[in-house]
Amino acid sequence: MNFVQQENSRLRWITLSSSETLVAEGTDIIEGLEHAPKTLPCRYFYDDRGSQLFEQICDLPEYYPTRTEQSILETYATEIAQFTGSCELVELGSGSSRKTRLLLEAYSQTNDQLQYCPIDVSAGILKTTALELLHQYPKLKLCGLAGTYEQALDQLPPAELKNRMLIFLGSTIGNLNAVECDRFLDRVRKALKPGEFFLLGVDLQKDPVILEAAYNDAQGITAAFNLNLLAHLNWRFQGNFKLDQFSHWAFYNTIEHQIEMHLRSLVTQTVALETLDFQKTLQAGETIHTEISRKFHLPTLVKTLEAYAFQPLQVWTDPNNWFGLLLCQRQCISDECP
Numbered sequence: 001m002n003f004v005q006q007e008n009s010r011l012r013w014i015t016l017s018s019s020e021t022l023v024a025e026g027t028d029i030i031e032g033l034e035h036a037p038k039t040l041p042c043r044y045f046y047d048d049r050g051s052q053l054f055e056q057i058c059d060l061p062e063y064y065p066t067r068t069e070q071s072i073l074e075t076y077a078t079e080i081a082q083f084t085g086s087c088e089l090v091e092l093g094s095g096s097s098r099k100t101r102l103l104l105e106a107y108s109q110t111n112d113q114l115q116y117c118p119i120d121v122s123a124g125i126l127k128t129t130a131l132e133l134l135h136q137y138p139k140l141k142l143c144g145l146a147g148t149y150e151q152a153l154d155q156l157p158p159a160e161l162k163n164r165m166l167i168f169l170g171s172t173i174g175n176l177n178a179v180e181c182d183r184f185l186d187r188v189r190k191a192l193k194p195g196e197f198f199l200l201g202v203d204l205q206k207d208p209v210i211l212e213a214a215y216n217d218a219q220g221i222t223a224a225f226n227l228n229l230l231a232h233l234n235w236r237f238q239g240n241f242k243l244d245q246f247s248h249w250a251f252y253n254t255i256e257h258q259i260e261m262h263l264r265s266l267v268t269q270t271v272a273l274e275t276l277d278f279q280k281t282l283q284a285g286e287t288i289h290t291e292i293s294r295k296f297h298l299p300t301l302v303k304t305l306e307a308y309a310f311q312p313l314q315v316w317t318d319p320n321n322w323f324g325l326l327l328c329q330r331q332c333i334s335d336e337c338p
Contacts, residue, residue, distance in 0.1 A: 010134055015123065016147030016155060026237065026276040033271075033280045033288070040229060040263075042175050042291040043148065047232040048124035053225040055096055055125075060221060062213045065171055068323040069201045070099050076316050077106035080327060083313065084197050086111045087163035090156065092149050093172050094118030097129050100167060101136075108137055115161055119145045119152040149184070153191040164196045171203035171323070174258070174294040181294075185308040194332035198310055202324045204317070205295045208252040215250035215259050215293070223248035226261055229290055238274035245269055249287065259293040298324055309333050 032039040045054070058066035080103065089107070091100055097118055108114050114137055120126045123146040130144045141160070145152050166188060176184055188198060215222055226248045230241035249262040265282040272279035282288075301324075302312050310328035317324050 010141050011130065012143040012157070013127075013130070014143065014145050014157065016145065016151040026273075026278075029233065029237070029273065030276060030278050033278070037287060037289055038280075038282075039289040040233075042229075043121065044229050044232050044236075045225065045291070046121050047228070047235070048122050050225060050228045050232060051095060051120070051122040051125045053221060053228060055098075056221050057217070057225060058098070060214075060217045060219065062217045063222075064210070064214060065203050065323060066099075068318050068320075069169060069171075069325065070102070072201075072316050072318055072323065072325045073099050073102040076314075076325070077102040078109070079314075080199065081106040081110055083327060084165055085163065086113060086161055087165045087197065088115040088117065088159045088161045089165055089167060090117040090119070091167040091169070092119050092152065093168070093170065094120050094129065095122075095125060097133060099169055101133075103167070104133070104137060104140070108139070112139070113161060114140045115143075115159070116140060117143045117145060117157070119147065119149070121146070121148055150187065153187045156191055164192065165199055166192060166197070167199045169199070169201040171201055171293065171296075173200065174203055174296070175291060176294075177292065181304075182308075185305070185310070189308050189310070189330065192330040194309075194330050196330045198328040198330065200305075200326045200328065202296045202298075202301060202326070203293065204322055204324055205257055205297055206320075206322055208254060210322075211252045211259055211295065212250065215261065216248075220248075222250070226250075226263060226290055230263065233273065237276050240272050240274075242269070256292075257295050257297075259291075259295070260289065261291040261293075262287040262289050296324070301326075 028041050057063050089103060104116060118126060126144050126146055130142050134140060134142060143157060173181060227243045227246060230243055233239045234241050245266050246263045247266055249264050251260060253260050264287045265284060268284045270279055270281045305312060305328055309331045311331050312326050312328050314327045315324060
């Protein structure tokens with residue numbers, strides 16, 4: 001793993017890169033399009049344009065998760081800061097850090113030292129947000145990390161404060177299937193020391209009508225976000241996807257308790273990715289599965305977290321019980337205990 005690092009007294013900037021990155025990305029695309037049914041990894045949503053579209057989604061009237069989670073943080077951010085005491089905040093998938101600003105505000109009221117490490121695959125939105133935050137919080141020290149969750153968790157820089165809280169909001173954990181979720185929680189456990197904290201936001205199970213409306217907004221922003229994945233592949237791998245020959249399709253799977261997003265081919269067509277020397281024919285009506293968004297049952301999730309040495313200390317929900325925020329503490333496991 002190679003690091004490109006820039007820094008001054010308040011800002012460190014680290015770009016994670018690897019000579020294996022393009023090979024790995026190309027491999028997962030080919031594997032997905034060769035699969036039956038066809039799939040594409042959801043991490044390709046987040047080029048700079050995809051990140052901008054997702055920020056627009058968060059403001060849509062149908063998309064309740066952002067405002068609901070934000071309302072919980074508005075109510076309990078001060079309590080979280082008091083609970084953990086002084087600690088470095090590390091956020092996976094930080095984006096514009098809109099909700100995390102509530103935590104930064106709470107910690108700035110009670111701590112002389114304010115440390116934040118935002119992590120995002122979109123270097124553009126990461127840099128823009130970092131500069132805004134440094135201006136907004138004069139005593140903030142920031143270490144921006146551009147890379148994937150896997151890269152970041154494996155390569156976290158040493159914390160300057162004695163304690164650390166890893167933040168994963170927006171129910172992004174719901175984009176992982178059960179096997180991927182287990183791998184992710186194991187990686188988080190290894191990234192944190194006993195006594196450190198994990199703040200997790202999760203979307204809860206509810207009326208499918210509410211859920212489906214959130215992923216099929218009237219303005220078509222979610223559809224544009226889904227289709228932008230193909231535009232990203234066109235740019236990154238010299239592809240020939242014609243976006244007007246695909247349509248957005250999202251529905252709630254009541255058996256698996258998850259939203260599923262697909263791109264449906266409107267015609268029979270052959271798609272190619274020149275950089276990967278790959279092409280594939282899609283039949284009219286055939287779909288490419290692009291994302292899941294699992295909806296959680298809190299007691300079941302608590303048991304899963306406990307199995308990975310995370311003890312939930314507090315669980316907060318909104319008045320409708322639509323969304324949950326869990327503050328967990330990393331427990332020591334057998335070979336770590338004194």
